[in-house]
Amino acid sequence: MLSFSRNFEKILLNNVEKSLALSISYSTETKKEVKEEFRILNLKSVKGKVQPRKPQKQLEALQPRASKMPVDQDWASVWPGPKTFHPASVPLPVRQGYVEKAAAAPDKYGNAELMKIPNFLHLTPPVIKRQCEALKKFCTPWPKGLENEEKCEKHFPIEVVSSDYCHSAPTLRNPLARIVTIKLKLSSLKLDGRAKDKFIRLVGERYNKETDTVTIVADRCPLKKQNYDYAMYLLTACYHESWNVEPWEELKSEADMEYYYWNNNASKKSVEALFGKPTEDIPNVQEYSEAVSTLINEGESEYLVTKYGQSVRKLLGLPDELKS
């Protein structure tokens, strides 16, 4: 309200001034008679002659940096780290992309294909060499007696894998760095047949049958050290537990066996009864026992049944199958 009233006063004052000035000018005109031409009411204010606008100065495009690069420059300082491909920084006439008919492949300028793929321009051989040289002062000599893979594996059967991460971020920690994986060959543990079977059952899917490796991954603790300790604890516990024989394990019968062992099966007994002598004295029994075991362990197929038949013929001294 206050401001409004002030404004109002201001406007009022202005008007008074204007009317005063007007009244003065009228009074002079009446005195001097009209000498000048009649002034036209000029609503549009035209200020003299219109100046033509200056044409804007075209900025000259700089030549790409690549063309100005000296031949003997230090490439490592041009391209110091991994980054997306930039055509002006790379003095190479690289081309990439879909080739139109009767045309060359798209060149490096504005080429999305080149930007998509990861490049290793920061890892040129001289750079690697220089970096290795720089790192050398932190290295110790390779231990003697670990010249090849076999020796390494023999002396250090457990392989521990963990990752360190280095990046610019408010925190140095990366949650993935806590994960510890330990790998070892099952054959490097001292286990007998029963204990080995139990160990495999205890570790479950962590055992790879093809490569004979046990892989234990620990990631439940917040720190790498804790996870490593936990993984080692698991391995130790599994090892000792597999040597333990629980009372109920003694109850395992033929039906619970996961493999067919010819030696503790009815087949052996019947063959011994058939020949009336122990297995060692029977000719061709080896082939027969193998045939029976594969037939039962691998599941039946026409091929295995035929093979079984051939081994039985040999065992019993029967003539071979007729050729059709």
Next chain:
Amino acid sequence: MMLKRTERLIRKCSRLQNSYIQCSALHTTKCLDSQERLQSFRTNEDNPLNHGGEHTAQFYKLSDSDKAKVFLYGGLPKTFEIQAKTFNETCLMVRKPALDIINCMKNIDYSKPAVRFVLYGKKGTGKSLAMAHIIHYAYKQDFLIVHVPWVGNWMRRCKEQSNSETREGYIDLNLDAAAWLLHFKTQNAHLLSKPELKTSKDHVWNKRETTPKDSSLLELIEHGIARVKYASETVNALCDEIKTLSNDGKCKTIVAIDGYNAFFYPTTRVFTVKKEPVPPEKVSLTEGFLNISKFDWKNAVIVVTVDEIAIAEKDQVSHLPRYLLGKKGFEHLDPFVPILVENYTKKEILSCLDYYKERKWITPFTGLEEEVEFVSNSNPYKLMKICASL
């Protein structure tokens, strides 16, 4: 109405036949070039003793007298029997599996424990007919034949059942057992009259009835047939006696059991009085035939077939012997010689079609062989079914 229709049908048939005779007369000259091929499907060597590799895929005639002695009460599949009746002769094809076993039988050292052969193969490939060929051979060789035409008839379609009197918890299939005794008696009629086939011990049936020691096997069998109540026990006793006799070298024995795996299939369609299904080991007949298919005796050959059809349809998954026999059956038979019976080869299917043509069972036309082979997938049973309408 019915009569009229048949009359018309017969008249039509006779007219057709007349025209067919005319036609065939025209065709004789044309067919001369294929005469050689027509000859090759049949062999004059009707004695299975002389069959060898050169007779494969050829048909030989099973003489009516032999058939009446060996296969009077079963042994040939029913559909084959019907076809044989239509053809007015029984011809068996000489095929590899049977030849293989016959070849082995010729070379076996009979002083050693009995050898077991297991015929296996997909449905309808001719396991039973291979067995028939082997039995015919054994018959010609004067083997004592212990032949069970189809175990499934006992385990899945038994005539009657009753609780065993002698053993608790066992079931007797007395009618079937008596029928089998009759079958055995017919098959071995020429041997049973031999004086050396005598029982080795007393068989006491009840207070009054006894088959004494040194009475002939025939007496034992006759008793079993006459006193159906003891038929099952008689079968078991007979199996035991046969084993003893063979072991002593009094006779050579062939044991041929078709559908053997039915003895090891966990359930049967034999029911107790309380309508509970009986496992096969509780059927008293099983015991005798399992006993006789062991290896612990000499002068014997054991040929069995394992067949998907002998077990319930839901379990007809594989035709391979270990699956069909199961763990127990495999252990019982092991070590055995598995013999695969396969579908017809090209040569066999051509020979079979030639035989059908000769029997005027199919009308020849160009491309018949390829088409029939394709449609039937060379399966002998399917081929027979398809050709029935050609």
